[in-house]
Structures are given as C-alpha cells and as structure tokens.
Amino acid sequence: MADNTAKRELDAAGSDELSPEVKRAKTEDENGGENGKEAECENVLSGFKTSSVLRDSAREKNIFIHGKVADQDAVVILEKTPIREDTLTELFTHSTLKLVMKNDIYSTYQLQPPPRFNEIKTTVVCPATEKHVKKYQCQESYLMEETGDDYQSITLPYIQKQGFSVQWVYNILEKKAETERIVYEDPDPEVGFVLLPDFKWDQKQVDDLYLIAITHRRDIKSLRDLTSEHLPLLQNMFQKGKEIILQRYNLPASKLRVYLHYQPSYYHLHVHFTKLGYEAPGCGVERAHLLADVIQNLQSDPQYYKTRTLYFPLRADDGLLSMFKEAGKL
Numbered sequence: 177m178a179d180n181t182a183k184r185e186l187d188a189a190g191s192d193e194l195s196p197e198v199k200r201a202k203t204e205d206e207n208g209g210e211n212g213k214e215a216e217c218e219n220v221l222s223g224f225k226t227s228s229v230l231r232d233s234a235r236e237k238n239i240f241i242h243g244k245v246a247d248q249d250a251v252v253i254l255e256k257t258p259i260r261e262d263t264l265t266e267l268f269t270h271s272t273l274k275l276v277m278k279n280d281i282y283s284t285y286q287l288q289p290p291p292r293f294n295e296i297k298t299t300v301v302c303p304a305t306e307k308h309v310k311k312y313q314c315q316e317s318y319l320m321e322e323t324g325d326d327y328q329s330i331t332l333p334y335i336q337k338q339g340f341s342v343q344w345v346y347n348i349l350e351k352k353a354e355t356e357r358i359v360y361e362d363p364d365p366e367v368g369f370v371l372l373p374d375f376k377w378d379q380k381q382v383d384d385l386y387l388i389a390i391t392h393r394r395d396i397k398s399l400r401d402l403t404s405e406h407l408p409l410l411q412n413m414f415q416k417g418k419e420i421i422l423q424r425y426n427l428p429a430s431k432l433r434v435y436l437h438y439q440p441s442y443y444h445l446h447v448h449f450t451k452l453g454y455e456a457p458g459c460g461v462e463r464a465h466l467l468a469d470v471i472q473n474l475q476s477d478p479q480y481y482k483t484r485t486l487y488f489p490l491r492a493d494d495g496l497l498s499m500f501k502e503a504g505k506l
C-alpha cells in the first residue's frame with residue numbers, strides 16, 4: 177500500500193517507470209561510480225579474530241562483533257539485507273532448492289541463490305575505540321532530564337572536554353571521502369548542506385531509505401545551539417531535502433520522517449531523512465525531534481531550545497550519565 181502512494185506521485189510527475197523500479201533505490205544505474213566502488217578489494221577481514229559478540233538479533237538479522245584485525249581493535253557489523261522484488265525472477269530461475277520437509281500442501285526448502293544474491297552488508301570500524309565497542313553492547317538506558325542550565329553546566333563542558341572527533345563529517349564536506357555518494361549539495365556557507373546516504377542504508381531498496389543532511393556551518397553542535405537565527409538554514413535543508421528525495425527516490429514528503437537527534441551521535445548539526453514505516457534506530461519519541469516541529473518552535477520562541485528542558489536516553493556506560501550523577505541529577 178505504502179508504495180502505491182509513491183507510485184501515484186511518480187505517475188503524477190509524468191515518469192514512465194514500472195512499479196518494481198519504484199521500490200528500488202535508483203543508484204546502480206545513475207550512480208555510475210558506485211559500481212566501480214563495488215569492485216573487489218583486499219579482504220581486510222581475512223585475519224579477523226573475534227573477541228566477543230557485542231549484540232545480535234535474529235529478528236534484525238545482524239550481529240555486532242568486537243575483535244582484532246592485525247593487532248588493532250575493530251568492530252564489525254554484519255547484516256543480511258532485504259530481498260528485492262526486482263531480483264525475484266532471477267532468484268527463482270537461477271537457484272538450487274533443497275527440500276527440508278513436505279507435509280500435505282506444505283513444504284519448506286533451503287534455497288541456495290547465486291552468490292551475488294547472497295550478500296551481507298558489512299561495516300567495519302577500525303581502529304575502534306572503547307566508545308565504539310560500548311556503543312554496540314546491550315546496555316540499560318536511562319531517561320535524562322536536562323534543563324537549559326544543566327546543558328550549560330554539565331552537558332556542554334562534557335562535550336567540550338571530550339572533543340569528539342567529527343573528522344569524518346569534515347571529510348565529507350571537503351570532498352575527501354564519500355564524494356561519489358553525495359546525492360545533493362547546496363554549497364552556500366550559511367544555509368548550505370550536503371545530502372548523502374547514511375552508513376546504515378545500502379541503497380538497494382527505498383523501504384529503508386536513510387539519508388543525512390550535513391550543514392556546511394561548523395559552529396552548530398546540536399539542537400541546543402539553534403535559535404531563530406538558524407531558521408533560513410533549517411527551512412532550506414527541509415525544503416531542498418524533500419524536493420531532492422521526491423525527484424530521485426519518488427518519495428513524497430508524506431512518506432518521510434525528517435528529524436534531529438538529541439543527544440546526537442556526533443556534534444555537528446545534521447538532519448535525518450528516513451522513510452516512514454522504517455523504524456530506524458533512534459527514531460523514537462525519546463530521541464527524535466521532527467524538523468517541522470523544531471522550525472515551528474523556533475518561530476514561536478527564538479530561544480526555545482536554549483531554555484526548554486529536553487529529555488533523552490543515555491546508556492549506563494555513557495560518560496555524560498556519570499556527569500549528571502555527580503551533579504546529583506539522577
């Protein structure tokens with residue numbers, strides 16, 4: 177059903193694509209360079225030694241592993257990807273079937289597809305820090321209550337002291353990494369941004385679309401720094417982001433969840449664009465702030481995010497949690 181809307185929008189836009197194509201993210205053909213990227217590389221994981229499984233989920237079909245690659249700590253994330261409708265014909269014709277059981281009208285099989293239908297999305301963080309390792313461990317979390325004053329006296333000093341690296345963000349903005357993955361750029365230094373697929377999205381299907389818009393401005397750490405001064409920037413990211421996603425992925429704004437995280441994973445202002453219906457990690461009410469709401473809140477009160485109490489979850493091992501505890505706030 178969800179895809180019918182996208183299809184209707186597509187028809188209205190006068191495109192002649194067929195429905196299986198709608199479901200597929202348009203990347204392989206249009207992104208010429210992307211295929212080259214998929215060329216075989218040296219297997220950096222051949223010497224991987226597993227230390228421990230940090231987390232795994234049979235439902236999500238992924239596993240997070242801590243281990244070593246040539247003496248360096250590494251985190252490896254393996255994930256089975258969704259089955260794409262446009263591969264079905266080939267999948268059925270070119271696979272071998274092993275019968276597992278047959279009973280009346282019911283039978284189950286092990287289907288062995290050709291190797292290229294059998295890919296596992298793999299993410300490697302190496303060298304991984306203690307923080308990376310902890311990030312993926314199952315952890316108890318706590319809902320924090322942060323007043324504007326708490327931000328100034330606890331959170332801000334903590335962020336500054338940690339000096340979290342956003343080098344990978346600067347690499348994207350400076351075209352030193354992921355250049356060919358950029359979907360759109362508005363180069364304006366004040367209201368400009370770069371739109372590209374988040375790590376988590378393999379771009380093989382729009383069902384789990386996940387793009388991030390990263391601002392060119394480097395002086396905005398998070399939601400807490402936003403005032404009405406930033407409305408032109410936020411409105412620009414919102415409008416252009418939605419337009420580009422409609423053009424390129426045939427998803428109208430009514431199919432998108434556009435939001436900011438508080439606390440963010442990295443302190444350089446960015447906006448998440450995910451497909452409605454895809455439960456992206458961190459899209460729950462305790463962490464996600466809809467961009468549409470952020471804009472309205474700033475319109476009615478220029479200092480909204482400086483003065484309001486904000487709520488967010490922290491994991492038991494988060495350094496910020498210890499700071500709140502020390503301040504007697506938990």
Ligand code: DD3
Nearest residue numbers: 299301344354372373374375376441442
């Ligand atoms: C990150 C949050 C950060 C582990 C992992 C991811 N999208 C990124 C580097 C490049 C990226 C992202 C930190 C780090 Cl798996 C630790 O995310 C990234 N590039 N989210 C893109 N496109």
